[in-house]
Amino acid sequence: MAEQSGQERTESATPRRLQQARDKGQIANSRELNTLFMLMLAGSALWVAGPYAAHQMELMIKSSLHLTREQIFDPTAMPALFKVAILDALGVLAPFFVIMIIAAVAGPIALGGGLNFSSEALAFKWDKLDPIQGMQKIFAWRGVVELLKALFKFLIIGTIAIVFLYNQLDSYLHLSEEPVNQGIGHTAELLVLGFLVIASAMFLIAMIDVPFQLWDYQQQLKMTYQEVKDENKDTEGNPQVRGRVRKMQRDIAQRRMMAEVPKADVIVTNPEHYSVALKYDQNAMAAPVVIAKGVDLIAFQIRTIAREHNVPIVMAPPLARALHHTTEINQPIPHSLYLAVAQVLAYVFQLRRKRGWQQRGDLKMGKLPIPDDMQF
Helix, strand or coil: CHHCCCCCEEEEECHHHHHHHHHHHCCCCCCCHHHHHHHHHHHHHHHHHHHHHHHHHHHHHHHCCCHHHHHHHHCCHHHHHHHHHHHHHHHHHHHHHHHHHHHHHHHHHHHCCCCCHHHHHHHHHHHHHHHHHHHHHHHHHHHHHHHHHHHHHHHHHHHHHHHHHHHHHHHHHHHHHHCCHHHHHHHHHHHHHHHHHHCHHHHHHHHHHHHHHHHHHHHHHCCCCCHHHHHHHHHCCHHHHHHHHHHHHHHHHHHHHHHHHCCCCEEEECCCEEEEEEEEECCCCCCCCEEEEECCCCHHHHHHHHHHHCEEEEEEEHHHHHHHHCCCCCEEEEHHHHHHHHHHHHHHHHHHHCCCCCCCEEEEECCCCCCHHHHH
16 A cells, blocks of 8 residues: 555554554564574473483383283284383473473564464465465565575574584594493483584574564554554544534533533623633532533523523622633632632622522622632
């Protein structure tokens, strides 16, 4: 898509793109790191458990070759002995198989990929048999990189192997002078030691390959600006639809707010631009609460509903502006406005105590104690 649209892949992969790649089995993977884990664990296992395994195999071979006269002439005895020998061998080698499986899984986990099993990655694809695509992969820049890595591995491993064999040359030459049992054990020890030393060369290669594979993985998953834009549209929906949804949510919230206006104790106004509805219940509230507020048209609607339900409307411009800018709906007023609001509520409650009181116009308050930091 990037080639067709002429756009470059300059955007980092989004979380959704990374998850889609994981679902397809495409994760950061270093074959050199996997090989290092497998070789080092295999060599360590041979070093630790090799003598025990060799002893068990020796006993198995002796028992398999020690036959009675009846077993020699019994045609059914050999398959049974062969089955027992196979089961014994599997019992000895099973720990090594488990270690190899752990090593094969440890590589991807070490790169942060975790356990990832993808049926799509295992599915058969005919294009993998296309010779033209295969040749393109060989002569692509990744093929050149793999060739250079192979040459570098050959150089490093070959150099370390030559140095190790040169240092151990006397030990190998004197093996023929040792007793048979001692010579076999010493030979096995030298072979395992050489295996570990040569396998450690993969550590140098993995140190170079792992950062490269992580960088290459991020480069492969990079996206164009248009792809990021399309993904956001698919994830969050069409902007026009989102706009309509937000408008509906605002309308619902506004209707809910307007339904609370008749329950207010007082409406503080600007008087034209701002309207703030306050409610205070001494038994249930620690401070007065803003239950509705708005500017311009919404402020006018609040005042209209208040007049219809005989809710007192008090003109106090500085207080109205302060309440509107500092308090959200269904939140108590700030501490610094307690005194000013208390004066307004005391005035309103005093008027309401009069029998048959009806508001015939907006009330006016004198100068109220509004702090300097609440002046808007």
